[in-house]
Amino acid sequence: MIILGIESSCDETAAAVVEDRTRILSSVVASQVDVHHRYGGVVPELASRMHVEAIIPVVDEAIQKAGISLDQINGVAATRGPGLIGALLVGFSFAKAFAHARNLPLAGVNHLEAHIYSLFLMDDPPALPLITLVVSGGHTNIYYVASKTQFELMGQTRDDAAGEAFDKVSKMLDLGYPGGPVIEKLARTASPNIQFPRSLLEKNSFDFSFSGLKSAVARFIHEQKISSPKDKARVAASFQAAVIDVLGTKLIQAAQARNCPRIGISGGVSANQTFAQALRERAGKEGIRVFAPPASLCGDNAAMIAARGSVMIEQGDLCIHEHDVFSRNKI
CATH class of the missing domain: 3.30.420.40 (ATPase, nucleotide binding domain)
Structure with a gap:
């Protein structure tokens, strides 16, 4: 067909x-x-x-x-x-x-x-069931995929999507749009040594919230009068690290809750190689395999x-x- x-x-x-x-x-x-x-x-x-x-x-x-x-x-x-x-x-x-x-x-x-479904277009597609994160400028959702027609929503953002937060922080730093690629590139040049908050919400919740992180970054930029390329890189690296930490924590918790040894990530933010690599390393320690589609998907x-x-x-x-x-x- x-x-x-x-x-x-x-x-x-x-x-x-x-x-x-x-x-x-x-x-x-x-x-x-x-x-x-x-x-x-x-x-x-x-x-x-x-x-x-x-x-x-x-x-x-x-x-x-x-x-x-x-x-x-x-x-x-x-x-x-x-x-x-x-x-x-x-x-x-x-x-x-x-x-x-x-x-x-x-x-x-x-x-x-x-x-x-972009995960099923891979050369080495994941077996089912699967815990999947759809993460983009408009959505940050975790699904339990029991079959190719059964998608159970386990958690979602209560405010900003992860990709939306990347775009807004990029705008605060005058880095341009879209924010994801430019922040990832800049973050590679600095250490994430600013301790921004990680909102994990209620125990056993798989929901997300990035509005507090976004506000914390905005306050830091204003109070510290961030303007130099070096300082912007520190903010970018620290912000990205906070987002990656929260996404990874929730995903692994969701996989463990369903005793599922497979995690898939898809959507625009899944193209972030820093995120994908960090998740693979963290999930690997728990015996969980991570699947991510190529950038084109x-x-x-x-x-x-x-x-x-x-x-x-x-x-x-x-x-x-x-x-x-x-x-x-x-x-």
């Missing part, structure tokens, strides 16, 4: 062609980072307009790179949510029209479930949408004309 996947939940317009659930024939992503960089974050109205401009060229390129004809496509999968409503509407509406015109089944995919992409949509189409979990997009998470 060959599935065309379409993703437009935030600031990337993406299309991909996936065969038999796991074989990526093509994956094309048109990023808007250069446009939103000047504003220090994603501007929803601009994102929507740019999706309109990019959607047809990106889909055309994905089909051409896959080396297939339109007649070979067996189904369409598109992100239905969560995400920015205007951005979602562009990709989902296009997918509806494409599927209707070609008389193809359409799956409306949950973006977070798709991030979990960490961020928003349509291959993961097509992979999740393939299963939905096979099971008859299809969209009808009345279905619409949604902004908040439903799993």
